[in-house]
Amino acid sequence: MRNMTEADLTEVVLERYASTPDPRLRTLLHTLIRHLHAFVREVRLTEDEWMTGIQFLTRTGQMCDDKRQEMILLSDNLGISALVNMVSAGVPEGTTESTVIGPFYVPDSPQREWGESVLLREGADRELIIHGRVLGPQGEAVPGASIEIWQTDANGMYDIQDRSQPEHNLRGWYRARKDGTFLLKTIRPTSYPIPTDGPVGELLQLSARHPFRPAHIHAMVSAPGYRQLTTHLFDSEDEYLDSDVVFAVKSSLIRTFERNESAEAAAQWGVKAPFWELRNDFVLSRDE
Amino acid sequence: MRNMTEADLTEVVLERYASTPDPRLRTLLHTLIRHLHAFVREVRLTEDEWMTGIQFLTRTGQMCDDKRQEMILLSDNLGISALVNMVSAGVPEGTTESTVIGPFYVPDSPQREWGESVLLREGADRELIIHGRVLGPQGEAVPGASIEIWQTDANGMYDIQDRSQPEHNLRGWYRARKDGTFLLKTIRPTSYPIPTDGPVGELLQLSARHPFRPAHIHAMVSAPGYRQLTTHLFDSEDEYLDSDVVFAVKSSLIRTFERNESAEAAAQWGVKAPFWELRNDFVLSRDE
Numbered sequence: 052m053r054n055m056t057e058a059d060l061t062e063v064v065l066e067r068y069a070s071t072p073d074p075r076l077r078t079l080l081h082t083l084i085r086h087l088h089a090f091v092r093e094v095r096l097t098e099d100e101w102m103t104g105i106q107f108l109t110r111t112g113q114m115c116d117d118k119r120q121e122m123i124l125l126s127d128n129l130g131i132s133a134l135v136n137m138v139s140a141g142v143p144e145g146t147t148e149s150t151v152i153g154p155f156y157v158p159d160s161p162q163r164e165w166g167e168s169v170l171l172r173e174g175a176d177r178e179l180i181i182h183g184r185v186l187g188p189q190g191e192a193v194p195g196a197s198i199e200i201w202q203t204d205a206n207g208m209y210d211i212q213d214r215s216q217p218e219h220n221l222r223g224w225y226r227a228r229k230d231g232t233f234l235l236k237t238i239r240p241t242s243y244p245i246p247t248d249g250p251v252g253e254l255l256q257l258s259a260r261h262p263f264r265p266a267h268i269h270a271m272v273s274a275p276g277y278r279q280l281t282t283h284l285f286d287s288e289d290e291y292l293d294s295d296v297v298f299a300v301k302s303s304l305i306r307t308f309e310r311n312e313s314a315e316a317a318a319q320w321g322v323k324a325p326f327w328e329l330r331n332d333f334v335l336s337r338d339e
Numbered sequence: 340m341r342n343m344t345e346a347d348l349t350e351v352v353l354e355r356y357a358s359t360p361d362p363r364l365r366t367l368l369h370t371l372i373r374h375l376h377a378f379v380r381e382v383r384l385t386e387d388e389w390m391t392g393i394q395f396l397t398r399t400g401q402m403c404d405d406k407r408q409e410m411i412l413l414s415d416n417l418g419i420s421a422l423v424n425m426v427s428a429g430v431p432e433g434t435t436e437s438t439v440i441g442p443f444y445v446p447d448s449p450q451r452e453w454g455e456s457v458l459l460r461e462g463a464d465r466e467l468i469i470h471g472r473v474l475g476p477q478g479e480a481v482p483g484a485s486i487e488i489w490q491t492d493a494n495g496m497y498d499i500q501d502r503s504q505p506e507h508n509l510r511g512w513y514r515a516r517k518d519g520t521f522l523l524k525t526i527r528p529t530s531y532p533i534p535t536d537g538p539v540g541e542l543l544q545l546s547a548r549h550p551f552r553p554a555h556i557h558a559m560v561s562a563p564g565y566r567q568l569t570t571h572l573f574d575s576e577d578e579y580l581d582s583d584v585v586f587a588v589k590s591s592l593i594r595t596f597e598r599n600e601s602a603e604a605a606a607q608w609g610v611k612a613p614f615w616e617l618r619n620d621f622v623l624s625r626d627e
Contacts, residue, residue, distance in 0.1 A: 100367065112396060130349070134348055134376055135386060137345055137348060138379060257360075291498040
């Protein structure tokens, strides 16, 4: 077929991918091709605009290395990551909601002992104690679950963005006890701008959007027999809760960190008063 | 807005990009976001599939350097480049049709003299003479037009893919004379596979598609006052004309290279008999 209309061309391309052996991949490719072609036809994309897009995506890929994932950041900023999380979540009522993983997760972070702080530098203020239980959908204790957390330091940067921080600062995983209880120690998180020195920063500038995420702690909770939970704990007092640049806030994930001025309580937890405290359970759904 | 449905989320994302100052960019972003979100909802994209896609696009960007453009190759293989060419072409009846530029164009290739060969190695066979005129839409001569061509060598590789070839082998631009005439010397092109050692090669393999392009010579023709033409000259005898992996064939661009066994004609053109000959005009549209 050589003299094609626009609609013909899309049909020819779909037909050419019809031999894809894996049926799910075939569906993904067909649906993606139909939507991308519809986009091109609808906006009458020019060759200059196409080339700008090609170069933008190329630079986005090239910005990635073992410490930076600009392609995830792009997906996050177009609301795609939040939507994928929404369509694929499907957790039962009563279990903890998930949200996006974001570009700053690092595998193989170190284990922290019961109540050990993930803050690896001196001069902690705004210390935060998080204690609670990992539970299953029937309220049963999940023994020995892994609770991994990561967050920025007070300057709004993750360890992998900031050479002045020790490796694995504010990053690590804890093992829950047999009764599902855990005790984490960190600092109260802060709102921060996503990295704006790459293609995604250009996009934000061109679209006159602010780059801020509301203060949050990332958490990934897993245990055999349960579905892995990737979520955030958001600070209820943050000014960006309604305009998160990556669209990841869910009401059920907003937490109030309680201020505690008791020197006695501080001594009990091994922190300085005043400190912040959160009682929080993670409720997992069963793996199917 | 924190407790969103899938449709809510898309509206929130669109609203957040509504402040984009440039109206064309706003339209492009809004339309792209609507289609990408529709894709995610329609296929119920899983987080694992999303991550596979993120990694695929990241590797595609990282495969690019000054000699390789895998992101263009991806666009070509999804039929997007051909569709962009189609929707943005809009040339008047009677002018030469355009087609995709592809990933192998190199700016600043050297000028070739009247009748000089772009083949920079010894041992030419299948020599090809192309002569004709660059014309405007009313059939007027376009004096001094630039005709740039690029193609693979007999092994199916472009100079930038193949270290054994001299730099700029089978690549260069000619200046048409005042009467629009030109004389190019090259070799008859061959069909070839696109590079399959990167992410696009994986895609072809997963979708059980062959990687071949029908034999062609790329041409880019430009002159002040006229719209730049990016096109191909396809070989009418090629077996892949109906299954070009990048969907770029147009009937009007198929040419028959005439075999010429005359020693006298060969001497006249400065080639060895037998050689191949093509009489071809490029008809440009006016720049608007």
